[in-house]
Amino acid sequence: MKLEISSESKHPVYRQIADQVHFAVNTGSLNPGDKLPSLRDVATAHGLAVNTVAKAYRELAAKGVVVVRDRSAYEVAKPKGKAGAHAAKAKADFGPSGRYAARGVSASKTEVHAAVDKLDQGVFPGSFCKLTEDYLTGDPDLCNVIHADGSGTKSILGYLHYRETGDPSVFAGIAQDSIVMNIDDLLCIGATNRILLSSTVNRNARQFPAEALAALIEGTEAFLAKLRGLGVDIHSGGGETADVGDLTGTVTVDSCAVAVMRKADVITGANIKPGLAIIGIASGGTCDYEEGENSGIGSNGLTSARHDLLSPYYRKKFPETYDPNTPKKLVYCGPYRMKDKLPGSSLTVGQALLSPTRTYAPVVTEILRQKRSAVKGIVHCSGGGQTKCLRFGNGVHFIKDRLMKPPPIFRAIQKASGTTPKEMYQVYNMGHRLEVYCKPADTKALLKIIRGFGLEADIIGQTVKTERKDGGNHLTLMHGKKALKYAL
Amino acid sequence: MKLEISSESKHPVYRQIADQVHFAVNTGSLNPGDKLPSLRDVATAHGLAVNTVAKAYRELAAKGVVVVRDRSAYEVAKPKGKAGAHAAKAKADFGPSGRYAARGVSASKTEVHAAVDKLDQGVFPGSFCKLTEDYLTGDPDLCNVIHADGSGTKSILGYLHYRETGDPSVFAGIAQDSIVMNIDDLLCIGATNRILLSSTVNRNARQFPAEALAALIEGTEAFLAKLRGLGVDIHSGGGETADVGDLTGTVTVDSCAVAVMRKADVITGANIKPGLAIIGIASGGTCDYEEGENSGIGSNGLTSARHDLLSPYYRKKFPETYDPNTPKKLVYCGPYRMKDKLPGSSLTVGQALLSPTRTYAPVVTEILRQKRSAVKGIVHCSGGGQTKCLRFGNGVHFIKDRLMKPPPIFRAIQKASGTTPKEMYQVYNMGHRLEVYCKPADTKALLKIIRGFGLEADIIGQTVKTERKDGGNHLTLMHGKKALKYAL
Numbered sequence: 001m002k003l004e005i006s007s008e009s010k011h012p013v014y015r016q017i018a019d020q021v022h023f024a025v026n027t028g029s030l031n032p033g034d035k036l037p038s039l040r041d042v043a044t045a046h047g048l049a050v051n052t053v054a055k056a057y058r059e060l061a062a063k064g065v066v067v068v069r070d071r072s073a074y075e076v077a078k079p080k081g082k083a084g085a086h087a088a089k090a091k092a093d094f095g096p097s098g099r100y101a102a103r104g105v106s107a108s109k110t111e112v113h114a115a116v117d118k119l120d121q122g123v124f125p126g127s128f129c130k131l132t133e134d135y136l137t138g139d140p141d142l143c144n145v146i147h148a149d150g151s152g153t154k155s156i157l158g159y160l161h162y163r164e165t166g167d168p169s170v171f172a173g174i175a176q177d178s179i180v181m182n183i184d185d186l187l188c189i190g191a192t193n194r195i196l197l198s199s200t201v202n203r204n205a206r207q208f209p210a211e212a213l214a215a216l217i218e219g220t221e222a223f224l225a226k227l228r229g230l231g232v233d234i235h236s237g238g239g240e241t242a243d244v245g246d247l248t249g250t251v252t253v254d255s256c257a258v259a260v261m262r263k264a265d266v267i268t269g270a271n272i273k274p275g276l277a278i279i280g281i282a283s284g285g286t287c288d289y290e291e292g293e294n295s296g297i298g299s300n301g302l303t304s305a306r307h308d309l310l311s312p313y314y315r316k317k318f319p320e321t322y323d324p325n326t327p328k329k330l331v332y333c334g335p336y337r338m339k340d341k342l343p344g345s346s347l348t349v350g351q352a353l354l355s356p357t358r359t360y361a362p363v364v365t366e367i368l369r370q371k372r373s374a375v376k377g378i379v380h381c382s383g384g385g386q387t388k389c390l391r392f393g394n395g396v397h398f399i400k401d402r403l404m405k406p407p408p409i410f411r412a413i414q415k416a417s418g419t420t421p422k423e424m425y426q427v428y429n430m431g432h433r434l435e436v437y438c439k440p441a442d443t444k445a446l447l448k449i450i451r452g453f454g455l456e457a458d459i460i461g462q463t464v465k466t467e468r469k470d471g472g473n474h475l476t477l478m479h480g481k482k483a484l485k486y487a488l
Numbered sequence: 489m490k491l492e493i494s495s496e497s498k499h500p501v502y503r504q505i506a507d508q509v510h511f512a513v514n515t516g517s518l519n520p521g522d523k524l525p526s527l528r529d530v531a532t533a534h535g536l537a538v539n540t541v542a543k544a545y546r547e548l549a550a551k552g553v554v555v556v557r558d559r560s561a562y563e564v565a566k567p568k569g570k571a572g573a574h575a576a577k578a579k580a581d582f583g584p585s586g587r588y589a590a591r592g593v594s595a596s597k598t599e600v601h602a603a604v605d606k607l608d609q610g611v612f613p614g615s616f617c618k619l620t621e622d623y624l625t626g627d628p629d630l631c632n633v634i635h636a637d638g639s640g641t642k643s644i645l646g647y648l649h650y651r652e653t654g655d656p657s658v659f660a661g662i663a664q665d666s667i668v669m670n671i672d673d674l675l676c677i678g679a680t681n682r683i684l685l686s687s688t689v690n691r692n693a694r695q696f697p698a699e700a701l702a703a704l705i706e707g708t709e710a711f712l713a714k715l716r717g718l719g720v721d722i723h724s725g726g727g728e729t730a731d732v733g734d735l736t737g738t739v740t741v742d743s744c745a746v747a748v749m750r751k752a753d754v755i756t757g758a759n760i761k762p763g764l765a766i767i768g769i770a771s772g773g774t775c776d777y778e779e780g781e782n783s784g785i786g787s788n789g790l791t792s793a794r795h796d797l798l799s800p801y802y803r804k805k806f807p808e809t810y811d812p813n814t815p816k817k818l819v820y821c822g823p824y825r826m827k828d829k830l831p832g833s834s835l836t837v838g839q840a841l842l843s844p845t846r847t848y849a850p851v852v853t854e855i856l857r858q859k860r861s862a863v864k865g866i867v868h869c870s871g872g873g874q875t876k877c878l879r880f881g882n883g884v885h886f887i888k889d890r891l892m893k894p895p896p897i898f899r900a901i902q903k904a905s906g907t908t909p910k911e912m913y914q915v916y917n918m919g920h921r922l923e924v925y926c927k928p929a930d931t932k933a934l935l936k937i938i939r940g941f942g943l944e945a946d947i948i949g950q951t952v953k954t955e956r957k958d959g960g961n962h963l964t965l966m967h968g969k970k971a972l973k974y975a976l
Contacts, residue, residue, distance in 0.1 A: 010499065010503055010507075010627075010629075011498065011499075015498060019498075103733065103734075104692055104693045104694045104731060104733030104734075105693070105731045105733065111693070111697070111698040111701060112701065112729045114698065114702070115698065115701050115702040115705045115706075115729075116705065116727075116729075118706075119705070119709065119724075120724075122725075122726075129726075130725060130726040132684070132723060132725050135682055135683075135684050135721075135723045135725075136624065136682055136684055136746065136747065136748045137625060137682070137748050138682065139498075141498075144684055144725060145725065146684050146685070146686040146725035146726060146744070146746060147686070147725075147726065147728075148686045148687070148688045148726070148727055148728040148744060149728050149730075150688070150690075150728075150730065152730055152732055152735075153732050153734050153735055155735070156734055156735065194623055194624055194625070194626065195623075196620070196623050196624055196632055196634050196746070197634070198634040198635070198636045198744050199636070200636045200638070200688070200742050200744070202638075202690070202740055202742070204592055204811060205592045205593070205599070206592045206811070206813055207813075209599070210599040210602065210603065213599060213600065213603050214602070214603040217603045217604065217607070218603075218606075221607065233623075235620060235623045236607075236608075237618065237620050237623075237632060237633065237634035237635075237746075238610075238617075238618040238634060238635070238636070239604075239636060240635075240636040240637050240638075240742075241600045241603075241604075242637075242638065242640055243592060243593045244640055244641050244740065244791075245591065245592030245593065245791075245811040245813075245814070246591075246592075246641050246644055246791060246794075246809060246810045246811050246814075247640075247641055247643070247644065247736050247737075247738065247740050248735050248736050248740070249735075249811065250735065252690055252732065252735050252736070252740065254688050254690070254728075254742065256634070256636060256686050256688070256744035258624065258634060258684070258746050259624065260624045260625050260748075303732075303733075303734060319812075320812075320813075321734060322734045323692060323694070323733040323734050323737065324807075324808075325694055325695075325733075325808075326733070326734075
């Protein structure tokens with residue numbers, strides 16, 4: 001290995017050596033049994049005292065990274081088993097219904113997982129987000145997360161609203177959707193601090209003109225500023241807008257969020273075990289840091305929600321907003337116009353479908369500030385809805401027997417589409433979009449913090465030992481008096 | 489300001505204080521004239537010796553970040569003018585021809601710049617990429633770059649090839665295009681090290697199935713591994729695949745790249761001044777680290793190139809690959825099928841259009857290793873083609889009077905479309921996609937390094953003092969014996 005020693009670094013030289021060797025071991029440049037270069041060789045090559053190099057090697061030996069052989073010869077230690085690491089369970093075998101597949105959407109993402117499962121699972125397999133060694137600065141005690149997601153087809157609803165009303169300000173909400181789909185995933189690993197974000201807009205410049213683009217870009221900046229005001233340390237590093245009218249009839253809005261974390265601070269999936277309470281935090285209703293009512297829809301399942309709720313009027317008028325290869329009877333086959341009232345709600349159907357995805361970042365920031373050690377796991381009920389938890393922890397039977405009442409938007413979707421309850425929970429959040437796992441004794445303190453933000457939250461279930469012979473996770477979810485059962 | 493002092497940090501306490509105050513000044517949490525908390529207050533609040541805090545403040549005073557008033561009261565110093573900072577020139581007023589606009593593509597990106605120009609320009613305005621303060625780790629001597637870009641509509645060519653031949657391996661090249669569009673921009677600021685990358689695929693799952701997705705994801709990993717083998721320190725941190733058939737008929741491939749740099753190592757646009765030589769490095773032909781011939785097309789101008797070269801056969805057969813609102817006479821209105829021979833080349837038209845974008849990362853890594861101080865500026869001739877340089881440096885007349893002969897693909901596009909030479913240079917790289925600016929005396933040494941990679945490279949022009957009264961940049965480009973003139 002090549003050491004880079006700089007006299008301008010703020011780190012003393014022995015620390016530079018220790019960190020670089022440790023990082024090389026972590027990233028596989030040095031393997032168990034490999035000999036480190038001799039003290040004398042390193043000292044000579046870099047014009048250092050032998051003692052300086054020896055201090056670095058001794059520190060690595062004390063940490064168990066290297067072992068000393070005879071005559072001050074050091075070699076990389078054999079691993080003793082990775083703490084916190086457990087096999088990633090990233091397969092989904094429940095099939096989506098024909099209705100989803102016919103629209104070219106897969107709730108289970110089987111194909112994606114098949115391609116991705118072969119890849120390196122990172123430093124903490126089984127975490128909500130992939131974490132890597134600290135490639136960015138090379139510190140063996142730190143790790144990196146780079147996370148990409150976007151508003152998906154929710155941008156089409158923004159487009160429909162914009163076309164019908166001429167009001168581009170709706171895209172500020174789409175910007176929020178794209179950002180929250182990233183940062184609320186990051187919450188699940190405990191990353192709430194020093195987040196750097198970039199946005200990518202792929203647009204049809206003919207359909208999505210300058211005023212809409214300006215609303216989107218300004219909305220991004222405004223939402224980040226709002227988050228900073230709420231104590232969430234996030235900054236924009238720029239973005240890219242591409243004019244790709246042959247790739248999209250409307251607009252695609254994506255973001256990418258990056259953070260550098262201390263490994264010791266990462267919340268992994270490994271502590272989701274039997275014996276915990278599950279706190280659910282509402283996706284809809286009101287809260288202190290949002291204006292007005294939120295439908296709770298989030299940014300998952302919007303392809304289905306849009307087609308199942310909106311009427312054929314949109315099929316005829318906006319052909320740029322759907323795949324012409326989708327069977328006609330599944331395109332905009334619902335009962336509503338955007339301006340119609342949503343049954344049981346103060347919102348219109350358009351307002352409900354466009355409710356910006358609520359972020360839980362201010363809440364989780366405060367929870368981690370006050371009660372970090374009480375948090376055993378956090379799950380963002382995004383793709384996979386209420387079954388998302390199945391991917392985390394080992395040997396767990398999740399029991400969700402006190403779910404919140406589904407908000408009106410989900411009842412309307414179910415009624416219009418005739419989707420089974422079992423499938424509704426696999427696609428939509430159905431009422432809470434964030435779950436915090438903790439010991440039963442800690443629920444009171446955590447709920448107090450959460451409710452301090454004016455959010456509805458409650459214990460929605462608990463974890464017990466798996467009943468499956470193979471030890472795999474499973475989920476029982478009470479829909480009224482009916483028990484719905486799920487497993488990976 | 490709130491100081492966070494950790495006894496577990498590898499940095500001594502005085503350094504933690506100095507860095508956090510300095511970072512707060514850089515990011516505007518502390519403003520010129522603001523008083524720092526008193527030595528005694530900080531010491532008491534954190535249980536420190538007054539001398540430790542004093543050491544931190546004295547260091548900041550020595551750097552000019554703060555000034556001492558009477559009785560050991562410190563305040564933030566007034567800025568003395570930002571070194572290296574100069575006004576960003578991010579406007580383009582040359583209009584694209586009706587042909588580009590009619591396809592919904594803007595070479596000058598006027599609308600995008602109008603929306604983006606209002607935003608914060610970062611730590612080094614006028615650099616090729618936006619750089620921010622080091623939000624990721626809070627070190628005042630470091631800065632961050634997060635950069636997003638993608639393969640644009642070149643993915644559609646991959647799709648056409650895949651549909652015609654059934655061969656999904658073509659998407660490995662599209663993965664490369666998306667990555668290189670990011671990392672070769674990073675080269676221009678000197679970021680060649682410790683790069684973390686994420687990929688986002690937005691696909692129509694019906695048209696772009698599992699085998700194509702697998703080829704794309706595996707291609708990404710393979711290209712990153714190849715880069716590492718060539719000495720470029722880049723790692724994947726993950727990615728996202730979204731099934732969004734209502735947003736795209738085919739597939740969109742984007743990437744985001746992040747790096748943490750020492751501020752002292754950043755190559756800004758500020759050193760592009762009169763009196764320099766311009767070295768161009770070929771976009772096409774062969775080189776030691778690529779297999780076979782490269783057409784040089786890169787990933788810019790592909791909407792036009794595709795429609796102008798390919799025949800109406802594709803319009804009839806693949807309606808999912810173009811915007812139905814584009815006038816029919818501009819859709820696939822060229823003379824060729826993908827399998828036809830490209831005149832003057834050993835490649836077919838399809839191979840030429842699909843040539844993966846060459847990266848210059850191995851070359852620039854080596855140049856910076858051997859001759860960093862000789863490099864005054866680097867420009868990636870991406871969007872804007874040979875006029876891209878106009879955005880960098882101040883008071884410069886760029887003279888490009890010894891350009892390389894345009895490769896066959898560009899001659900074929902020009903012939904098929906009847907585009908004027910003046911406009912061809914605004915859209916396509918026309919032969920070289922990277923420019924290195926240096927003193928004339930350094931050209932020999934730099935060319936030796938570049939040619940050591942088997943790349944064609946030469947002095948293609950020079951910079952002199954601007955002749956414009958307003959001091960703005962302008963460009964004279966010799967097309968044969970004809971002088972073409974450009975300005976922002």
